[in-house]
Amino acid sequence: xxxxxxxxxxxxxxxxxLWKFKPDPNDIGEQEEWFQGFESDIDIAVPGSWNxxxxxxxxxxxxxxxxxxxxxxxxRDAQNKNILLRIGSADYHAKVWINGTFVGEHHFGFIPFxxxxxxxxxxxxxxxxVICVDxxxxxxxxxxxxxxxxxxxxxxxxxxxxxxxxxxFTPFGGIHRPVQFLTIPLQYLDTIKVDTTYSNGxxxxxxxxxxxxxQSASAVAIIKGGSTSVTASSTxxxxxxxxxxxxxxxxxxxxEDPFLYELTIQVQQNNQIVDEYLLSVGIRxxxxxxNKLLLNGKEIYLKGFGKHEDFYVIGKGLSLPLMVxxxxxxxxxxxxxxxxxxxxxxxxxxxxxxxxxxxxIDEVPAVSLDFRHVTEKSLANHKEFIRKLIxxxxxxxxxxxxxxxxxxxxxxxxxxTTGKSRNYWKEVFDTARSFDSSRPLIVPNCLRxxxxxxxxxxxxxxxxxxxxxxxxxxxxxxxxxxxxxxxMDAIFKKYRKPMMMTEFGADTIPGFHSTSDQMFTEExxxxxxxxxxxxxxxxxxxxxxxxxxxxxxxxxxxxxRVVLNMKxxxxxxxxxxxxxxxxxxxxxxxxxxxx
Numbered sequence: 001x002x003x004x005x006x007x008x009x010x011x012x013x014x015x016x017x018l019w020k021f022k023p024d025p026n027d028i029g030e031q032e033e034w035f036q037g038f039e040s041d042i043d044i045a046v047p048g049s050w051n052x053x054x055x056x057x058x059x060x061x062x063x064x065x066x067x068x069x070x071x072x073x074x075x076r077d078a079q080n081k082n083i084l085l086r087i088g089s090a091d092y093h094a095k096v097w098i099n100g101t102f103v104g105e106h107h108f109g110f111i112p113f114x115x116x117x118x119x120x121x122x123x124x125x126x127x128x129x130v131i132c133v134d135x136x137x138x139x140x141x142x143x144x145x146x147x148x149x150x151x152x153x154x155x156x157x158x159x160x161x162x163x164x165x166x167x168x169f170t171p172f173g174g175i176h177r178p179v180q181f182l183t184i185p186l187q188y189l190d191t192i193k194v195d196t197t198y199s200n201g202x203x204x205x206x207x208x209x210x211x212x213x214x215q216s217a218s219a220v221a222i223i224k225g226g227s228t229s230v231t232a233s234s235t236x237x238x239x240x241x242x243x244x245x246x247x248x249x250x251x252x253x254x255x256e257d258p259f260l261y262e263l264t265i266q267v268q269q270n271n272q273i274v275d276e277y278l279l280s281v282g283i284r285x286x287x288x289x290x291n292k293l294l295l296n297g298k299e300i301y302l303k304g305f306g307k308h309e310d311f312y313v314i315g316k317g318l319s320l321p322l323m324v325x326x327x328x329x330x331x332x333x334x335x336x337x338x339x340x341x342x343x344x345x346x347x348x349x350x351x352x353x354x355x356x357x358x359x360x361i362d363e364v365p366a367v368s369l370d371f372r373h374v375t376e377k378s379l380a381n382h383k384e385f386i387r388k389l390i391x392x393x394x395x396x397x398x399x400x401x402x403x404x405x406x407x408x409x410x411x412x413x414x415x416x417t418t419g420k421s422r423n424y425w426k427e428v429f430d431t432a433r434s435f436d437s438s439r440p441l442i443v444p445n446c447l448r449x450x451x452x453x454x455x456x457x458x459x460x461x462x463x464x465x466x467x468x469x470x471x472x473x474x475x476x477x478x479x480x481x482x483x484x485x486x487x488m489d490a491i492f493k494k495y496r497k498p499m500m501m502t503e504f505g506a507d508t509i510p511g512f513h514s515t516s517d518q519m520f521t522e523e524x525x526x527x528x529x530x531x532x533x534x535x536x537x538x539x540x541x542x543x544x545x546x547x548x549x550x551x552x553x554x555x556x557x558x559x560x561r562v563v564l565n566m567k568x569x570x571x572x573x574x575x576x577x578x579x580x581x582x583x584x585x586x587x588x589x590x591x592x593x594x595x
Contacts, residue, residue, distance in 0.1 A: 001112065001114060001191070001391070001392070002189065002190070002191065002192065002277060003279075003347055003351075003453040004086060004180055004182050005277065005278060007272070007276055007277075008273050008276065009184070009185050009188075009208075009273070009276050009277065010182070010183065010184050010185075010275075010276075010277070011077070011182070011183045012086075012180045012181070012182050012183075013072075013180060013181045013182075013361060014179070014180050014284060015046075015070060015072050015129070015178075015179040015180060015181060016043055016045075016046055016047065016178055016179065016180050017045070017046065017070075018043045018044070018316050019043070019044050019045075019046050019068045019069060019070045019175075019547060020040050020042070020043065020068070020069040020070065020138065021040060021042045021043060021044035021050070021054070021066065021067065021068055021069075021371075022038050022040040022042065022067045022069075023035065023050075023057075023062060023064070023065075023066045023067075023140075023223035024064065024065040024066055024067060024132070025062070025064050025352075025475075027064065027065055029065060029067055029132060029432050030095075033100075034067050034130065034132075035095075035097035035100060035130045035132070036098050036100045036130075037069065037100070037103070037128060037130070038067060038069060038130075038270070039219070040067075040069075041171060041211070042054065042057060043273075044068065044174070045314075045317075046068065046070075046174075046175045046179060046317075047088070047174070047175055047176050047178060047179075047249075047314075047317040047318045048064050048174055048175075048176070048313075048314045048317030048489075048493060049172035049173060049174040049176065049313060049314065049315025049316050049317055050062065050066060050173050050174045050315075050451070051172050051173065051174075051312050051315050051554075052312065052314075052315055052554075053174075053313055053314070053315065061084045061162060061163050061556075061557070063135055063136055063163045063171060064134065064135070064136060065132050065133070065134040065136075066132070066133055066134075067130065067131070067133075068129075068130070068132075068133065068363050069128065069129065069130045069131075069133050069288060070128075070129050071126050071127070071128050071129075071205060071277075072120065072127050072128075072181065072539070073124065073125075073127075074121045074123050074124070074125060074126070074127050074181070074524045075123065075124070075429050076123045076377075077116070077123075077183070078123050078125040078181075079533075080185045080186070080188060081119050081183040081184060081185060081186065081470065082116060082118065082120060082183065082184045082185065082188065082526075083116070083118050083181065083183055084114045084115065084116055084117065084181070084182040084183075084184065084193075085103070085114060085115050085117050085129070085173065085179070085180075085181060085182075085418060085486045086112060086113070086114040086179070086180045086181075086182055087112065087113055087114070087131070087176025087177070087179050087312075088112050088175075088176070088178045088179070088180075088318070088346065088347070089109060089110050089111060089112060089176045089177040089346075090106065090109070090131065090133045090174070090175045090176070091107070091109035091110065091133070091135055091171075091172060091173060091174065091316065092107075092109035092134065092135050092136070092137060092171075092173075093105070093106070093107050093109075093166060094106050094113075094131055094132065094133050094134075094175075095132045095136045096115060096129070096130065096131050097128070097129075097130040097131075097132070098117055098120040098121060098127055098129055098130075098575060099120060099121070099127055099128055099130070099197050100130075101120055103115045103117060103120055105437065106318050106383055107141070107381070108142070108381070108384070108388065109135075109343070109365065110344045110345075110365055110389075111344060111388050111389065112177070112347070112392065112393065114182070117260065117432060122165060124384070128142055128279060129179075129206070131146040131175065133170055133172075133173060133174060135173030135174075135412040136146050137166075137171070138259075138272060139373040139374070139375055139378060140375050140377040140378050140381060141145070141330070141378075142364070142365055142366050142378065142385050143166060143167060143342070143365045143366060143367045143368070144166050144368070144369060144370060144373065144374075144378065145163065145164075145165075145166065146164050146166050146370075148160065148164055150164075151164065154173070154423075156411070158330065158363065158559070159554035159558075160558070161555075161558045162557040162558075163556055163557075164235075164412075164556070164558060165556045166367070166368045166370065167342060167367045167368050168556075168561075168565055169308055169310070169342070169553060169554070169556075169565070170315070170553075170555060170556055171417070171556070172308075172316045173318070174315065174317065176309070176315075176316045176317050176346075177317075177318045177346050177347075178232075178318065179398050182412065183416070184275070184541045185274055185275045186213060186215070187211070187213045187214050187217075187269070187274050187275065188212055188267070188274075188275045189209060189210075189211055189265060189267055189275050189277050190209065190210045190211055190212045190239075191208075191209070191210045191391065192208075192209055192210075192265060192279065192395065193205065193207070193276065193394055193395065194206075194207060194263070194279075194281055194351070194394070194395040195438060196281070196282070196283040196284060196285065196397070197283075197285050197298050198250060198252045198283055198284055198285045198297075198491055199285070199297060200297070201248075201249065201250060201252030202246070202247065202248050202249075202250055203246075203252060203283040204244065204245060204246055204247065204283075205223065205243065205244070205245040205247065205281065205283065206242065206243075206244050206245075207221055207241075207243040207244070207245075207263075207265070208240070208241075208242055209236070209240065209241045209242070209243070209265065210239055210240050211236055211239045211240070211241070211267060211271060212239060214236050214239050214267065215233075215267060215268075216236075216238045216269070217267050217269045217274070218233055218235055218236060218266065218267075218268050218269075219233060219234055219235075219236050219241040219243060219266070219267060219268075220232075220240050220265070220266045220268055221233065221243045221263060221264065221265050221266075222263070222264045222265075222266075223245055223246070223247075223262070223263050223281065224261060224262045224263075224264075225251060225259065225260070225261035225262065226251055228247065228249070228251075228261070230245055230247065232244065232245055233512065234549075236267070241523050242401050246301070246307065247283065248357070248559070250283055251283070252283050252284055252296050253282030253284040253354075253357075253397040253561075254284065254296060255300075255336045255357040255358065256357065257357070257396075258282065258354065258355060258356060258357030258398075258562075259278040259282065260281065260282050260354060260355070260397075261280070261281045261282070261283065262278065262280060262281075263278070263279050263280070264278050265277050265278075265280045265472045266275065266278075273309065279353060280351075280355075281395070281397070282354055282397025282398070283397070285294055285297075285438075285439065286400045286401075286438065286439055288440055288460055288461070288496075289496045289539040291497070291543070291545040292498065292543065293440075293461070293498060293544070295359075295400070300336075300359075300543075301543060301544055302335060302336065302337045302359065302361075302500065302543060302544025302545070302546065303334065303335050303336050303337065303544065303545060303587045304330065304335035304337035304338045304339075304358075304359075304544075304547075305330075305335060305338050305339070305547050305548070305549060305550035305569070306338070306339045306341035306503055306546055306547075306548045306549050306550065307326070307338050307339070307340070307341060307345075307434070307549065307550040307551070308341065308549070308550075308551070308553040309343075309345055309346070310554055311426075311557065311572070312572065312573065315554075318346045318348060320348065323346075323348065323349055323352060324438065325574060326351075326473060326574070327352060327353075327356050327358065328543050329398045329529055329570065329574060330550075331356070332360060332584065333580060333583050333584045333587060334583075334584055334587035334588045335358075335583075335587060336357075336358065336359055336362070336587075337358060337360065337544070337546070338358065338359075338360060338361070338546070338550065339361035339363060339403060339502060339546055340361065340362050340363045340403075340551075341358065341406065342363055342365055342367035342406045343363065343364075343365035344362060344363070344364070344365070344389050344392070344393070345368075346567075347392065347393075348395055350362075350396045350398060350399065351396070353398035353399075354396050354397055357398075358398060358480070359398060359402040360398045360399045360400065360401075361400070361402075361403050361442070361502075361546075362389065362393050362399045362401070362402055363402075363403035363404075363405075363406060364382070364386055364389055364402075364405055365385070365407045366382050366385070366404065366405035366406070366408075366409070366435060367405065367407065368407050368410040368411075369405060369409070370410075370411055370413070371406040371408070371409060371413065371415075371416050371420065371421045371424070372411075372413055372415075373493070374424060379424055379523075382428055383427065383428065383431040386402075386404060386428065386431050386432050387435060387437065388524055389400065389402075390432065390435040391435075392435055394435075397502065399439070399441055400439060400440075401431055401439055401440050401441070401461070401589040402436065402439055402440075402441050402442070403441075403442050403444065403463075404428050404429065404432055404441060404442070405443045405455070406443065407445070407446035407449070408425075408443065408445075408449060408453070408455065408554055409421070409446070409447075409448060409453070410448055410449075411447040411448065412432040412448035412449075416449060416453075417449075417450070417452045417453070417454065418462075421454055422454035422457075425454050425455055425458055426454075426458060429441055429458045429459075429494075434474035440460035440461050441458065441459060441460050442455075442461050442462075442463045442500075442502075443455035443457045443458075443459055443463070444463040444464065444465050444502040444503065445462070445463065445464050445465065446465050447465075447466060447467075447471075447472065451487070451490060451491055451494065454458070456491065456494075456495050456497075458494065459497070460497070461497060461498050461499065461500055461543065462491060462492075462495050462497050462498070462499045463499070463500045463501075463502040464488070464491065464498070464499065464501060464502065464505035465501075465502055465504070465548070466484055466487075466501065466503070466504055467503075467504065467505070468480030468481065468483055468484045469481070469504075469506070469528050469531075470505070470506050470507070470519070470528070470538075472518060475517055475518070475519050476530055477517060477524075477527060477531055479584075480489075481531050481532070481535055482561065484532075484535060485535055488535075488539060488542075489539075489588065492539070492541045497541075497542055498542075499539070499541050499542050499543065500542065500543050500544040500546070501532065501536050501542065501544070501545050501546065501547075501590055502544075502546050503546065503547075503548040504528070504529070504532045504547065504548060505525070505528070505529070505547050505548035505549060505567040505569075506519065506520075506524055506529075506567060507519075507520055507525075507565065507566040507567050508520060508521070508522055508524070508525035508529045508566055508567065508568075508577055508579070509521075509528070509562075509566060510522065510571055510575070510577055513592040520566075522577055522578035522579065523578070525567075525569075525577065525578070525579045526578050526579045526582050529547060529579050530582060530586075532545070533545055547569060547583065549565065549566050549567045549568050549569070550568060550570060550572045551566065551568040551569070551571065551572055551574060552564045552566045552567070552568035552570070552571050552572040552573075553565055553568070553572065569583060
């Protein structure tokens with residue numbers, strides 16, 4: 001599935017704006033055939049979450065199905081072409097009807113899906129789109145769900161959130177990324193996989209192409225950048241083709257110089273172009289050498305954040321102005337990377353990271369897996385999500401690491417380290433490596449999973465999320481840091497792999513101050529971050545530090561949260577806290593020595 005572009009062979013029309021909206025708390029919409037059209041006085045902006053946008057209609061904490069409807073004109077220009085309906089993401093499940101006829105459904109949030117809809121529409125006429133989006137989760141889904149009854153049965157009432165969730169971010173519901181009508185040729189490029197290598201000034205590019213409805217044709221690729229222009233071609237056989245380039249004087253991609261080549265790929269039949277696609281390509285290579293992470297043969301140290309797609313009113317909806325603002329702030333603070341905690345972000349953000357030279361750890365939404373409730377379907381969905389994510393983001397030079405989950409066994413179940421969980425994770429890691437062997441694989445570990453967490457054995461980089469001085473030893477930073485150092489050394493001694501601190505931080509209320517160590521004050525956040533970084537950088541096996549979190553974000557209701565998780569270095573509206581200026585100073589130093 002290629003990202004939509006517009007050229008002489010392809011077109012895309014965004015179906016954003018205001019849609020008709022109707023919540024379905026009694027789950028009666030299908031029975032009453034709302035897919036034929038429904039009456040409602042409520043409008044909703046797409047993309048966007050329904051939670052804050054429609055809070056006045058009682059939807060702030062709504063979990064369940066909701067219906068969207070919009071009428072769209074299908075131009076006669078679409079005749080004799082494939083017509084697709086593409087939805088960037090609908091969280092977490094979606095069913096689609098056009099003109100009252102069921103088109104299909106999709107069971108994964110945070111990832112795009114599309115349907116070929118020629119038989120459902122008439123060119124030159126209006127088509128009615130109806131989409132039912134459901135943000136309920138289950139034991140089988142990725143991420144997993146939980147309900148109030150499970151909290152009670154497990155005697156974890158103090159940990160219960162409202163709405164119930166296995167993760168510490170609001171389960172926003174809605175269509176969160178653009179909806180588009182696409183037209184593409186009847187014979188077309190279907191997928192493009194770009195692999196690159198770089199060494200001592202020389203680069204290579206390998207293209208694996210797949211096509212649809214091609215009987216006999218050739219693939220031609222032209223790569224341009226600076227004074228370079230190279231053309232190569234191959235025959236398309238059985239709807240697939242491989243093209244290789246050698247670039248002896250290669251301009252590599254890096255955070256300091258995010259140079260992108262322009263790659264044009266054409267499908268030609270009888271010397272006529274029948275389809276064409278353009279994408280930007282960054283040539284770089286990621287490797288692990290001992291305890292070092294290398295980019296293009298040079299050691300790199302990751303400085304940045306875990307983030308969230310979260311902002312006032314729009315929730316998880318894609319906002320290009322917010323994206324531009326966030327990247328500018330990351331550059332301002334001298335960060336070079338972020339993790340897409342805890343799900344894939346919009347494709348637009350990946351393209352922007354390519355352009356701006358920000359490194360990305362790209363994460364599958366298998367957050368806080370509870371292995372007491374994992375099923376065979378959970379595993380199948382987990383592996384399928386990995387396939388979809390790697391297919392979507394493989395070509396981005398900014399994506400340097402795949403995170404296959406986050407903090408399994410957050411509940412601290414003692415049987416987690418038995419064979420069942422290891423076998424599960426081995427299948428997950430093997431699946432990811434079968435799709436992409438060019439990037440390291442990780443799963444950040446939490447304290448409750450402990451030092452024997454099987455993901456540490458399987459990961460290429462051992463990643464830990466630690467909150468000593470906050471959740472453990474609250475208010476006791478000196479003691480917490482001592483315990484952390486002992487644990488870090490023990491982990492490295494056992495696994496002998498490079499390590500990274502993928503989360504550390506403290507909730508901080510702007511304007512709260514103290515002359516002594518007081519949790520929630522700006523001074524406490526600043527001191528915790530400084531002490532953690534000093535410890536991290538004193539260890540030669542550490543390859544990075546990601547503060548939790550970039551900005552405050554909305555969380556399910558719980559006695560530990562005052563509306564928001566306030567561990568942000570920036571507020572939810574992107575104002576800097578005191579710690580932001582400390583990090584800007586620390587991260588301005590490009591050396592990897594002690595603070």
